[in-house]
Amino acid sequence: MKIETKFDFDDKVWACSRKMVYIFFDCKFCEGTGELTAKNGEAITCPKCYGRKGHRENTQRQWVVERTLTIGEIRTRSRAERTGFDDEIYDNFGNQTAEYEEGYMCFETGIGSGQIHHADTLFLSHEAAEAFCKEANKEADNA
Numbered sequence: 464m465k466i467e468t469k470f471d472f473d474d475k476v477w478a479c480s481r482k483m484v485y486i487f488f489d490c491k492f493c494e495g496t497g498e499l500t501a502k503n504g505e506a507i508t509c510p511k512c513y514g515r516k517g518h519r520e521n522t523q524r525q526w527v528v529e530r531t532l533t534i535g536e537i538r539t540r541s542r543a544e545r546t547g548f549d550d551e552i553y554d555n556f557g558n559q560t561a562e563y564e565e566g567y568m569c570f571e572t573g574i575g576s577g578q579i580h581h582a583d584t585l586f587l588s589h590e591a592a593e594a595f596c597k598e599a600n601k602e603a604d605n606a
């Protein structure tokens with residue numbers, strides 16, 4: 464059996480992940496400056512936003528191109544498709560569907576233990592990573 468993987472050791476890849484994205488709304492009372500100016504020219508802290516200049520609100524989690532990583536460990540798991548017995552109580556004698564998983568561990572996020580990056584979320588170019596995020600966010604908006 465020969466397994467071909469999407470990436471090789473030491474490949475530099477762009478990683479995408481789902482993150483909470485914030486939108487900042489300027490305070491309307493002070494127009495986002497955080498202070499008000501009195502008629503004598505003295506500045507006081509805005510009583511509506513307490514000098515915070517506005518507030519932020521969570522948006523939906525969005526796919527973003529997060530960082531570049533270097534492949535250091537490749538993990539694959541594959542299962543053969545097999546026709547078994549329909550009324551079998553033991554899984555190993557029953558029908559099984561083909562499965563394939565490909566994960567990567569990277570020098571920047573831990574080899575052996577740490578984060579496992581799914582093959583579908585890693586790309587060889589920034590452009591490809593951005594295109595993936597754009598498409599994934601479009602699907603999320605329609606859901």
Ligand SMILES: [Zn+2]
Nearest residue numbers: 490493509512
């Ligand atoms: Zn304010």
